[in-house]
Amino acid sequence: MTASLRCSGISKSLGGRPVLDNLSLSVNAGEVVSLLGASGSGKTTLLRVISGLTDPDQGQITLDGRTVWSPNAAVPSERRGIGMVFQDYALWPHMSVEKNLGFGLESQRLSQRDVAERLNHALEVTRLAAYRGRYPVELSGGQQQRVAIARCLAARPALMLFDEPLSNLDAALREDMRVEMMDLVRSEGITVVYVTHDQAEAMAVSDRIAVMRAGVIAQFDTPQAIYEKPANAFVAGFIGGFSLVRGTVHQGMFKLADVETEPLQATGARPGVGDLVIRPEDARPATSHPATRLQGTVVSQAFQGRCWRLVIELGKQRVRLDWPDAVPTGTTLGFSIPADRCVILTE
Structure with a gap:
């Protein structure tokens, strides 16, 4: 199942400094949207707010019309049906690939058959079946990245969040992994919000891009429209x-x-x-x-x-x-x- 996302009037301050300023964002079901901006633009804070790792000061967040955060109610992060792939992969070093994938399923009260089916599917589509018994230290950077993605897929999220997932890889591997990763999430039909500071990466992976500056969205459009018709001098100077x-x-x-x-x-x-x-x-x-x-x-x-x-x-x-x-x-x-x-x- 895949879900639409709506963020309305989101504001957040950290240490007395506004990080998100009355920001609104809509992502359609099955769409890949990138949050593109320099350090300090608010993109990672917005990702954490969507995931439930950080509460905003005001606004509303809905997934498929279901409110997951408002000033009067907040759905815990683990119950939002959201998967997240971090920059550092966040794998358990003492667990095998299979155990890393299965760890998050234990709390879902699934039958052993369902757990096995999910693990096998996630390992197959990420081409990790032959590595299920290995530990993270025995894997390359690209393989560890695939484990992090497979772990999310096994949980069957309605929405996947990527926080600069390729920044730890070298240039050649980064491009290969980018193609491989986006082919995978598109074939699974998953809604994606993807954080990056790399303009070329955002152009390559996105259906639409939200260019962020100082906690607001300077322009939200398709990669081609942003490239051909930047909304203002900031967007033009930042893109391309x-x-x-x-x-x-x-x-x-x-x-x-x-x-x-x-x-x-x-x-x-x-x-x-x-x-x-x-x-x-x-x-x-x-x-x-x-x-x-x-x-x-x-x-x-x-x-x-x-x-x-x-x-x-x-x-x-x-x-x-x-x-x-x-x-x-x-x-x-x-x-x-x-x-x-x-x-x-x-x-």
């Missing part, structure tokens, strides 16, 4: 390595601050002070789009495999561009941005 160029919009034209250059066409942008969002991959030769042409000085370059990543100085501002060829430092380079890729965020 975009560059933000300061300037003003007046009469449909964008004029860069501190740069003597021709204004850019800014059709549809609101008048006022704002930022031009430049995605590195959108850079084109200057002649390709004359209406959105810019010129600056190359201050550094680095080979990226498929292209060269250039850092261009535009007056006092710098932008990152992906370019097909190396360009010597100190070169004046003209480039343009396709008009349909020009996003200008005005205040």
